[in-house]
Amino acid sequence: MNKSITIISAGLSQPSSTRLLADRLGEATARALGDAHVDATITVVELRDLAHEITNTLLTGFAAGDLATAVETVRSADAVIAVTPIFSSSYSGLFKSFFDILEPRTLAGKPVLIAATGGTARHSLALEYAVRPLFAYLQSVVAPTSVFAASEDWGSTGGTHGELAVRITRAAGELAELIEGRPTAPAVDEPVIPFAQQLARLAVSR
Incomplete structure (x- = not known):
């Protein structure tokens, strides 16, 4: 059995602590699935490389090229690991913009592990x-444990030991359990009821 995991990394710098955390989470999830005799195929979507295309799509409503491929990768994945840097106590604008361009219900019922990076642990509650x-x-079906990595969490070991490593292992294990126990449901298009029609129904009900 093979499960596909798409990692969405919204780091802006290269190298990026956001990408580093994303890779650690992907590796830990693959190990957890491997312990259950499930193979994992991991694909990384670097939003930094798609920033201009994301902006164009917000303006035109049409995703093309590499961005269209990235969107399809997310849509078809069995699970998603989403990692963002924290700016002004929230996710980055690039991170939010990517999810704004997805079709409704793209992530409905899909297991998701959320994580973030920031300069100080004071930002951890933003998750x-x-x-x-x-x-x-x-x-989405979000894993109970979220993972925040502050600058001091990396230290000289690169986050491979200590509390950060414990959180990564726990969160990855939870995501693996969600992947094993919840087959991905196909996205279902819900009918969009025009606002005028909704108002008419409301008037009748009164």
């Missing part, structure tokens, strides 16, 4: 009051 609600709105 719970900003990032988690975003994916709840998108109807």
